[in-house]
Amino acid sequence: MLRRWGHARRCQRRARHCSNSVIANYLEACAVLEPDQPGNTPMIAVDLELTGLDHRKDRIIAIGWTLIDEGKIRFGSNRQVLISTGQSVGPSAEIHEMLDSELAGGERIEQGLEALFRAGTGRLWLFHHARLDLASLRAAVHAWTGTKPGFIVLDTLDIEKRQRLRRNVPPRQGQLQLGRLRSEYRLPPYPGHNALNDAIATAELALAMAARAQSGGALDLRRYRRYF
Amino acid sequence: MHDVSLATGFLQGFPPFDALSPGELEALARGLSAAYYARDTFILASRPPPGLAIIRKGAVRLVDENQSFLDKRSEGGLFGHQIHFHGSESEYRAEAAEDSLIWHLSQEDFERVLADNATFAAYFENLPRFRVRAALDPPGRATQILELIHRDPVTLQAARSIREAARLMSEERVSSVLIMRGDELKGIVTDKDLRDRVLAAGLDPSETVERVMTRDPETLACSGDVDQALLAMIRGNFRHLPVMDGHDRVTGLVTAGDLLRAQSEHPLRMVSDIHKQGSLDALIRLSDRLPSLFIRLLGMGRNVEQTERLVTHITDAFTARLIQLGQQQLGPAPMPFAWVALGSQAREEQAPGSDQDNGLILAREPNHHESEYFSQLADFVCGGLDQLGYHYCPGEVMAMNARWRVSLRDWMRHFDGWIEEGDPKSVMFCGIFFDMRCVHGDAQLVDTLLDHAVGRARDHQIFRRFMATNIARHRPPIGFFRQFVQEDDGSHSEGLNLKHRGMVPITELARIRALESGITAPNTFARLRLAAELGGIAEADADSLRDALTLINRVRLSHQAEQLAAGDPPGHFVPIESLSPLMRRNLKAAFLLVVHAQSALSLRYQVR
Known part of the structure; x- marks a missing residue:
C-alpha cells in the first residue's frame, strides 16, 4: 500500500517536471493505474535486445512489444523497432562503430522510445526477467528527456520463481528460461533472439500462468506486481 | 514495423489460409487475438456467431447443449464457424480439452475475409474437398488418377458364374472384378457383394455373375485428379471406381486403398518400401522419388531435427538393404562386422544431396579370402549408394577404401595414432571418425571402438587442444x-x-x-x-x-x-x-x- 502510494507520488512529481509530453502523459497514467486481475488490466509485454548485459555501457538495438487487453493478446498491436545506434544518446563510441553498418536503416532510439511509451501508457508492463530491460529503458529515457520513468511491472520469471519457492522447490539454473517455461506450460516453441517474438512469447506465458492459476484461485496481480 | 510473421508463418501452410495472398493473410493476422484457456474451461458458443477460432496449441472439445460430445479438434484445427456434425448443422459449445492457446478472429473480420476471397469462403461450405487437397497435394501439383493405376483391370464376362468371379478375384488377389459384355462395362462385383448378396443370401455360386453385380457403376475419367476420385468415393460411399479412357473404355480401377497410398508419400513408408525391393535396379527406381519426398519433407515445416533424422533414416535403410542384397550374392559374411555411417549420417543430421561417408569394422584380422569378401561387399554397397544419388566421398572416406575397412584392433590403432600425433591431418580424421554410428551388423563392435577412442581423447588434454x-x-x-x-x-x-x-x-x-x-x-x-x-x-x-x-x-x-x-x-x-x-x-x-x-x-x- 505504502509502496504504491509512494510510487504514485513519485510519478506525479516527475510528470510535472518533465518537459516531454509523451513521458509526462505516461507518468500521469502510471500514477493512477491499479492493476488487480489479469482479465481487466491492460498490459504491454516488452522485450529488448541489448548489445550486452551492462545497462550502463550497452545499448538497445531492438524493442519489441505487444498489447494485452481483456486477457487477449492483440496481434495488430505487435511492433518491433530496430534501433540504429549511429546517432543517439551518450558516448561509448567503440560500440557505435561496430554496429553502424549493421543497424543502418533502423530508427533512432528516441523514436523507438516514444512509440513504446505511447503504447505503454496506462498499462502494466510485462517482462520475462525485468531487471536488465528496465534498467536499460530507464537509462535511455533519462538520457533522452532528463526524467527517469517509473513502471508497474509483472515479471513472469519472478512469478514462477516465487511460486516454486513457495512450493519449496527452488528452481535450478536454466529452468526459468523463457523457452523452458513455455514448454512446461505447453506453449509452442518460437524462434528466439528476436525482441518481438520474445515479447509475444512472454505475453502468452503470462496468460497461461493466469489461466492455470484461475483453476486454483485467480493470479492476484496485487501479489506479483512490482513498482520500479 | 507491424510484425505478424509468427501468425502468418503458422497459418500459411494450412487450408483455407493457403488460399489467401500474402497481403490478405497479413491483414487477417493483424485482426487476430490470442488467449490461453486452462483445461476444461469454456471457450465460446457457436451462437451468436463468434467469428473464427484457430487452435494454435492444445485441443478443443465441441459439445452440444446437453454436453454430449460432438467432435474434438487439435492443433491447427478451426472452430467457431458453422459446423456440420453428422450431416446436419448444429449449435455447439467449445471447451478446452487440454490447456490451449487459441487465436481468435472476430466475426466482423471473418466475414470480411469470406466476402473478399471466394476460395477461402468455399472452404467453409465444402470442407471435405479441401481437406483432401491439403492432404494430397504437395504444393502446386495434384496426383493424377492415371498415376494411381498400376495394372490392367481384372474383368469377366457377364455370362460367367459367380464362382468363376470369386476364383478370378482370388487368383488375381483383387477385391473386385469388372463385369463386361464384349468391350462394354456392365457392372462391378466386390468382396462385399460376394458376402452380402451371395453367401448371406444363400445364392447358388453357379448362378451368373450378372445377378449379383452392381449395375452401371459410377466411373471416373482418366484425365481427372485424385481430388475427384476421393470426392466421388465419399459422395457415393464407394471403395472401388472403374476408370474410363477418352473413348469410354475401361482402362483401370482405383480403390480407396490406392488413394490412401497416394497421400502417404511419407518417409517411413519409403523406408518400408526400400526393404521390399529385391534388386539394385528396383532401389534405383525407388530413389527417383527422393527429390519429391525431400521437397515434401522440407515443406512440411516440421522441426529441423526431425526432418534431418528422417532423411538419415532413408539413407540408413538404403544402406542396410544394399548390404543384404550384397550378401545374397556373396553369401553370408565370414565373421561379424559393423557397417558404420560417419559424419552427418552418423549424427543423424543429413541433408538431401549429401555424399556418402562410411566404413567397415571387422571383428578380427581377416585372411586373404575374407578380406576379398568384404572388399567385394563394400564395392557393391558403395557403388550402389553412388547410383542411388549418395555420391562417392571425394576424400575417399568409404568402406571401399581398404584403409577404412579393417579390424576392430586396427581401428583402435588408427584412433590411438591420431590422438598421439595431434597434427592437423589427424585432427581432421578425428573430426570425421568420432562421429560414428552402426547402420548394419554388430553394434557392439562400434560401442567398443568408441568407448576406447573417446576414453583416450578425454584423457588427452593436448589432443583436445589441437582440436x-x-x-x-x-x-x-x-x-x-x-x-x-x-x-x-x-x-x-x-x-x-x-x-x-x-x-x-x-x-x-x-x-x-x-x-x-x-x-x-x-x-x-x-x-x-x-x-x-x-x-x-x-x-x-x-x-x-x-x-x-x-x-x-x-x-x-x-x-x-x-x-x-x-x-x-x-x-x-x-x-x-x-x-x-x-x-x-x-x-x-x-x-x-x-x-x-x-x-x-x-x-x-x-x-x-
Whole structure:
C-alpha cells in the first residue's frame, strides 16, 4: 500500500517536471493505474535486445512489444523497432562503430522510445526477467528527456520463481528460461533472439500462468506486481 | 514495423489460409487475438456467431447443449464457424480439452475475409474437398488418377458364374472384378457383394455373375485428379471406381486403398518400401522419388531435427538393404562386422544431396579370402549408394577404401595414432571418425571402438587442444564490424556458406564438449544436452548453441527445398539478398552465439 502510494507520488512529481509530453502523459497514467486481475488490466509485454548485459555501457538495438487487453493478446498491436545506434544518446563510441553498418536503416532510439511509451501508457508492463530491460529503458529515457520513468511491472520469471519457492522447490539454473517455461506450460516453441517474438512469447506465458492459476484461485496481480 | 510473421508463418501452410495472398493473410493476422484457456474451461458458443477460432496449441472439445460430445479438434484445427456434425448443422459449445492457446478472429473480420476471397469462403461450405487437397497435394501439383493405376483391370464376362468371379478375384488377389459384355462395362462385383448378396443370401455360386453385380457403376475419367476420385468415393460411399479412357473404355480401377497410398508419400513408408525391393535396379527406381519426398519433407515445416533424422533414416535403410542384397550374392559374411555411417549420417543430421561417408569394422584380422569378401561387399554397397544419388566421398572416406575397412584392433590403432600425433591431418580424421554410428551388423563392435577412442581423447588434454585450434579455423561469417562475410570461390560468387561457417563450427564445438565429458553419442543436439547434464557446458550455452543450429539449419533446409523444387542440386550457399531483413538479423544473432561459444572454448584451451 505504502509502496504504491509512494510510487504514485513519485510519478506525479516527475510528470510535472518533465518537459516531454509523451513521458509526462505516461507518468500521469502510471500514477493512477491499479492493476488487480489479469482479465481487466491492460498490459504491454516488452522485450529488448541489448548489445550486452551492462545497462550502463550497452545499448538497445531492438524493442519489441505487444498489447494485452481483456486477457487477449492483440496481434495488430505487435511492433518491433530496430534501433540504429549511429546517432543517439551518450558516448561509448567503440560500440557505435561496430554496429553502424549493421543497424543502418533502423530508427533512432528516441523514436523507438516514444512509440513504446505511447503504447505503454496506462498499462502494466510485462517482462520475462525485468531487471536488465528496465534498467536499460530507464537509462535511455533519462538520457533522452532528463526524467527517469517509473513502471508497474509483472515479471513472469519472478512469478514462477516465487511460486516454486513457495512450493519449496527452488528452481535450478536454466529452468526459468523463457523457452523452458513455455514448454512446461505447453506453449509452442518460437524462434528466439528476436525482441518481438520474445515479447509475444512472454505475453502468452503470462496468460497461461493466469489461466492455470484461475483453476486454483485467480493470479492476484496485487501479489506479483512490482513498482520500479 | 507491424510484425505478424509468427501468425502468418503458422497459418500459411494450412487450408483455407493457403488460399489467401500474402497481403490478405497479413491483414487477417493483424485482426487476430490470442488467449490461453486452462483445461476444461469454456471457450465460446457457436451462437451468436463468434467469428473464427484457430487452435494454435492444445485441443478443443465441441459439445452440444446437453454436453454430449460432438467432435474434438487439435492443433491447427478451426472452430467457431458453422459446423456440420453428422450431416446436419448444429449449435455447439467449445471447451478446452487440454490447456490451449487459441487465436481468435472476430466475426466482423471473418466475414470480411469470406466476402473478399471466394476460395477461402468455399472452404467453409465444402470442407471435405479441401481437406483432401491439403492432404494430397504437395504444393502446386495434384496426383493424377492415371498415376494411381498400376495394372490392367481384372474383368469377366457377364455370362460367367459367380464362382468363376470369386476364383478370378482370388487368383488375381483383387477385391473386385469388372463385369463386361464384349468391350462394354456392365457392372462391378466386390468382396462385399460376394458376402452380402451371395453367401448371406444363400445364392447358388453357379448362378451368373450378372445377378449379383452392381449395375452401371459410377466411373471416373482418366484425365481427372485424385481430388475427384476421393470426392466421388465419399459422395457415393464407394471403395472401388472403374476408370474410363477418352473413348469410354475401361482402362483401370482405383480403390480407396490406392488413394490412401497416394497421400502417404511419407518417409517411413519409403523406408518400408526400400526393404521390399529385391534388386539394385528396383532401389534405383525407388530413389527417383527422393527429390519429391525431400521437397515434401522440407515443406512440411516440421522441426529441423526431425526432418534431418528422417532423411538419415532413408539413407540408413538404403544402406542396410544394399548390404543384404550384397550378401545374397556373396553369401553370408565370414565373421561379424559393423557397417558404420560417419559424419552427418552418423549424427543423424543429413541433408538431401549429401555424399556418402562410411566404413567397415571387422571383428578380427581377416585372411586373404575374407578380406576379398568384404572388399567385394563394400564395392557393391558403395557403388550402389553412388547410383542411388549418395555420391562417392571425394576424400575417399568409404568402406571401399581398404584403409577404412579393417579390424576392430586396427581401428583402435588408427584412433590411438591420431590422438598421439595431434597434427592437423589427424585432427581432421578425428573430426570425421568420432562421429560414428552402426547402420548394419554388430553394434557392439562400434560401442567398443568408441568407448576406447573417446576414453583416450578425454584423457588427452593436448589432443583436445589441437582440436580446439582447429575449431578456431571455421569462423562464422561475421566480420569485425559485425557485417556478413560472403564467400567467393569462383563458382558461387556470393552467399553465405551456412554449412561450413554455421553448422560445422557448432558441430565441432559439440564434439569437443562431448569428448571432454566422455560422451559417445554422435548427434549434436544429444551431445549438447548430455554435456549440459554432465556439467561440461553451461545449460544456457548449450541451449544457445542448439537454438543457433536450429535456426541456421532451418534457413539452409528451406533454401534447399527451393532449389530442389526448381530442379537444382541442393547446396549450402544462401545468397544474402534472398533473406528477409528479420531473418538476416536472426541469422546474425545465431552466428554471434557461435562466435561467443568459440571464444569461450579458445580461452579455455588458450588457443590464439
